[in-house]
Amino acid sequence: MQTKALMVFKIDDEGNTVYANENGDLCIFLSKSEPFCVPASSFPGMSSNRVAFLDFDENVYISVPCSNIIGGNWSYIAPYHIPPQNHDP
Numbered sequence: 038m039q040t041k042a043l044m045v046f047k048i049d050d051e052g053n054t055v056y057a058n059e060n061g062d063l064c065i066f067l068s069k070s071e072p073f074c075v076p077a078s079s080f081p082g083m084s085s086n087r088v089a090f091l092d093f094d095e096n097v098y099i100s101v102p103c104s105n106i107i108g109g110n111w112s113y114i115a116p117y118h119i120p121p122q123n124h125d126p
Contacts, residue, residue, distance in 0.1 A: 066118040073120040
């Protein structure tokens, strides 16, 4: 596994970056596509306070509050998380 650590920051009301030891109900997705986050409570089975990282040779889930890294090395031809789409007319 290549990922050793991940730090999450948020932007406060004054525009400063602040270390965040939790991200609430959010699940953050990082891959070769645009990063995005979704409320975990909107998707059954999704865990909050997580970061999902996908690269060509790695798939990792990181629990933000306790810094657990779960995952391993696999080869992916298309390492892209696709954000949810709104298809309402």
